[in-house]
Amino acid sequence: MGINRRNLLQATSAAAAFFGAGAAKAATASPRKGDVELRGTVGRLERLGSLELESQQDFLTGFRSFVNDDLRKAAAMRAEAIVKSAGMDPKGEMKYAQAAALFEKDPIMATYVKAWVANQQQTWSTIQDYFHRNADQYLSEMDAFDKQGPGTVEWDPKMFIPDYTKHEIHIQPGGYVGDPFAGYINFYGVNNFYAGRNYQDETQYAIAQAVPLPKDGKVKRILDLGCATGRLTLQMKERFPDAEVWGIDVGGPMVRYAHVRAADLGIDVNYAQRLAEDTKFPDGYFDIVTSYILMHEVTIEASHKITAEALRVLRPGGVYFPVDFANGKQRGPITPYAAFSVWWDHRWNNEVWSIDYRDSNYADFMRKAGFAVDETVKSARRGHGGLLGIKT
């Protein structure tokens, strides 16, 4: 008998041993009513719906690795040479605008940035195009899953959406709130960001494992802010199977897809379309609040409000574990090359708010909100700050 490639590594119990508990549950749970699982799964990753799209994404992911590794190195070396020939120190600090003026027109630097941005554009547009072409199937999938568990989803097309969340952040077409398939598009597009190293939610697994416990060890309820497609939320539930776990996000399509995925994996979590600055939960309801790469995607004003809200919904002794790019004391110097990187990410990758975030000090925001802050914890992610807030 030949190999059945479609079902190779499908979520069988053998694959589950390798890929984790979610895959084990998926083995018995799938297929569910309304499920559009056209080409099987690899562990807990549902394969893209057509070979054409999957091979495009594989190519783009490989190309991204080349750009991130080899082209980035070439750009960094070139930057050093340019800075030295201008009589400056490559390890010194530089302002964003100065770095842009110095490097932007250099052909090696421009090739690197253009290759990166074009890859990002292609990644999004190919995925968006597929889901729009197959809109009926995937709308039906979300509709069917809205009504089935395990877990729940709550979303409201009339919810107030703040303007600052409406940008097409990292040039995702429609952003998080402006495309009915934003969740699907984001999930598969972001797999490219991770250069193929997060197909089994490995990053969120590591972060969930790193979350420090409240001192008394009691964990009954957990909230994940800005949950996107719910990857960290799922990992928190897998670490704390007896807890009531919530993921909230401003994007209705984000939480709808998060729920499709969770229910398909057989994991009992709750998703809701709500604002992180106004979660609607009672005071002191949660033992742990997490967020992963939310803060650099909101305004400074929203960041303060979200931090205050995290404090409000935690019980005394509860812990807040926000993981994001290192800033404040944890950030290294903004060298000319680093300044250029932040600048082009802002200008060409539409990272609207991250430039302000990088110049701020999130640990101070947490202290200002009233948290006792430990800056020595590990975030479990390279380049990301480790911060722990405790509600005293």
Ligand SMILES: C[S@@+](CC[C@H](N)C(=O)[O-])C[C@H]1O[C@@H](n2cnc3c(N)ncnc32)[C@H](O)[C@@H]1O
């Ligand atoms: C980079 S993604 C988060 C990734 C996610 N935590 C994970 O584990 O993969 C940022 C998310 O924050 C959401 N977001 C932005 N502003 C928000 C707000 N004010 N309230 C709730 N969610 C927000 C966005 O819609 C987006 O889904």
